[in-house]
Amino acid sequence: MLTAANTAPVNLVPVGRALLSVSDKTGLLDLARALAAQGVELISTGGTAQTLRTAGLKVRDVAEVTGFPEMMDGRVKTLHPMVHGGLLALRDDDEHLVAMAAHGIEPIDLLVVNLYPFEQTVARGASYADCIENIDIGGPAMIRAASKNHKFVNVITDPQDYTALLAEMKAHDGATTYAFRQKLALTAYSRTAAYDAAVSAWMAGAIKEEAPRRRAFAGTLAQTLRYGENPHQKAAFYTDGTQRPGVATAMQAQGKELSYNNINDTDAAFELVAEFDPAKGPACAIIKHANPCGVATGATMAEAYARAFDCDRTSAFGGIIALNQPLDAATAEKITEIFTEVVIAPGASPEARQIFAAKKNLRLLTTDRLPDPKAKGLAWKQVAGGFLVQDRDNGALALADLKVVTKRAPSDAELRDLLFAWTVAKHVKSNAIIYVKDGATVGVGAGQMSRVDSTRIAARKSQDMAEALGLAAPLTQGSVVASDAFFPFADGLITAAEAGATAIIQPGGSMRDAEVIAAADERGLAMVFTSMRHFRH
Template identity: 65%
Template sequence: MSTITPVRRALISVSDKTGISDFARRLAVAGVELVSTGGTARMLRESGLEVSDVSQITSFPEMMDGRIKTLHPRIHGGLLALRDNAAHREAMSEHDIPEIDLLVVNLYPFEETVKRGASFDDCVENIDIGGPAMIRAAAKNHRFVGVVTHPDDYARIADEIESDGELGLDLKKQLAAKAYAMTAAYDSAIAAWLHKDMEAGFPAQFSIAGRMADELRYGENPHQSAAFYRTGDDRPGVATARQIQGKALSYNNLNDTDAAYELVAELDRAKAAVAIIKHANPCGVGVDADLLAAYEKALMCDPVSAFGGIVALNQTLTAVTAEKILEVFTEVVVAPDADEEAIGLFKKKKNLRLLLTGGLPAPTDQGDLIKPLAGGFLVQSRDNRCVTRDELKVVTKRQPSEQELDDMLFAFKVAKHVKSNAIVYAKDNATVGIGAGQMSRLDSSRIAARKAVDAAEACGQHQPLTHGSVVASDAFFPFADGLLAAAEAGATAVIQPGGSMRDDEVIAAADAAELAMVFTGVRHFRH
């Protein structure tokens, strides 16, 4: 028997009723019998359509507050029966099981229920059982049954039924794959929620799920394919932002914008903060009472690298700051909001992307970070540790000044977002030199100092920007050489985790150079 079977009967049961009445009407006009449940059946009848209740097939009423309605042999037999198997057809005939040729189902809004802060019991009640069971049954038997799980597919399915009276096998395979992906994502969300509620660490089996937001032109390089997926996490950032203008975001744009916004969210929210990012590393960060001043501080650190970078702000973008940003070629600007004048100015640069997030993510938020490996992946919790002044331990003879303490905490926050080995020089709440991603911490110190000399020359200063600065290291100095390189660059104070076998040697070198140094006891590797 052919696997192409006419669509004569459709079972429709949806929580998201978007477009369902119009779709069902097109099916009915094409001669398809409609079977439905509960609220969906009522809605279709109110739309003037003739609908049979599932209970007419099962000879059982809906019961237990709707928990039991489609879990019945006459429903699942109609979905699972192989139409080209004589024994299956005989069983259908013997037990009066009608064929179901098209299943239209979407699920209880579990993730939305969790997001709105519903009680544990309410969340449990929004775990769909009958829906996933029917979807999996229809998807398994996709040779004979079409399964529809999203309103986006209604139009093309109705078109094909109206044209041919049936669905082709290729389309049914596509729909089945989409259905299994949807139920897998649904189960992943439930499993993650239950595991998080138990606070039981990492599960024995870890699953992730997302919905495609965009198929990107390419990945990090043109020969790589890429796509952008959103999860159910509504944490403010690049995945939840509104794109106000500009061309489509690339893989690198998305990656760098995320890095920029996570950094700027880490900084003092009582003041304006700006971070300029290039290749996921900050090339300049500034904090000031005024947004324009913060941007100018960030730009001064490395104006050359800022070309073609990402600019992240922690306050509403204003016209005066927008005008300054437009003086430098910028790929993306991301902020909580922007005033209309600033938006109007940006329209002059049609390719410049402007993203508005509506808020800032909390740096202390929990979450999991995933890194693929050959044959598996690593999972770790987000680095949400924020060091405070009270945690600092002064280990040198000289005590740091209040300004040095402020700058050290600022520099250490920035270092947390710089690829390791990370060295960050800062002065007056602005980065003045950044060394990132070197195999040697000494090299990072020297590169940061060299870039500070270049930046000083670019703005017409004869003295390196690092003169009178503080320096932060994301991990301990294994030897005194990296610290001495910072002293030679003009740094007066050092913040680092401590914990090296040679801490005493490093402290002695700091004392000899008359540096103030504090230990945090916290490391911030970022690879």
């Protein structure tokens, strides 16, 4: 049991001996040379030691320190009291000092370890056996030991901290401060937690355990944000290591730093537009507060943007724009006609970048590709006392999946628009109603407590937009409608018919399906059931 006397923090502790054992050798030689120049003794293992010796640095093998050779294909090399005693010993505890002297244990003041590349091994689709072999054991054990003893020991788990370590030592004549060691320990514990989370997530998938008893998620800080959804909320952006194309992997060409809401809305926009195969033509999605206010395809990207914009020009002001093909000059010219927060696309031409350069506050993000909308993954959200976990909604439909339930079957043109509307509905907050005509949204109703209200709101917005465009009839005249869930009553369908819709796509499954179908037949509407729901809360 430690006493109160020897638990008090020690501030400046000189670094005299360092153990270096890294998989990622980025910056290793610069660090080792700088440590050696300050008189720090270097201890190392395997490939790291060989790299240091090849560079002309003096280094002791861990095997020399422990008196045991590396064995079992390197699985056992640092799991030894000579290593862990050197990391864990309290330098101000007399009993610890006596034990060190009795067993010839030398203190280790600095541990530099980055772990076997497990996450990268999984990402490249390696076999089960290869993944198992890339689970580090000695590294996490040493990291935890050094982190626990941060009163005396520095622990580095990321090459990006090398510069800070050397600056700290330079500022304090070869020593480090307690506050600095505390911060390193926090980073180290976070790294081992993330590593274990990656291993457990992989194994749950490998053995097809859909609901493991314990679930862990981890991330790496990408950006400290000015604030969250509102100025009084602190926030930060973390990446999850999956490299899914999107905001996390995008390069920002210009504009102000992204905000919490920018990131959230840009992700929603890019995930939506990725549903439309770029090989089949340009598509554009305009998002406001995580809901689409316009989605369209076109013969050109400029046309797709213009058609999406004409769905709801008012809401598009200050919105987020996502494209499924690289941004070109013609589209850039149109976009700059109004205020836009963010544009994200899989690339941008030099001419388009030049046009955007005149709009200093417009953020341009580019990626190397689109995310795969059919990819598997997990989504989670926090609730009081816990969090909910589910599969990503990667559900998609083909024509063969649709069941015609009315006397009239939809035409080929209606079927194309129905599938388009259904795709958009997947990305609209429930209750969601989407009117589509000729491959473009003409009315969007989102997030209402009543489905009929969403139907009415979308129709009303369509009428307002038609008046603004100087059209005699609402945009919904001759459109089709998608509902993300079944119509519980016929009133929503009747409202859509009154707005000029000619065909409906919905999951079906209501107790009143027969009533809804009868209402469609009475009005000459075609309707198809999907047997799939797209709630989005």
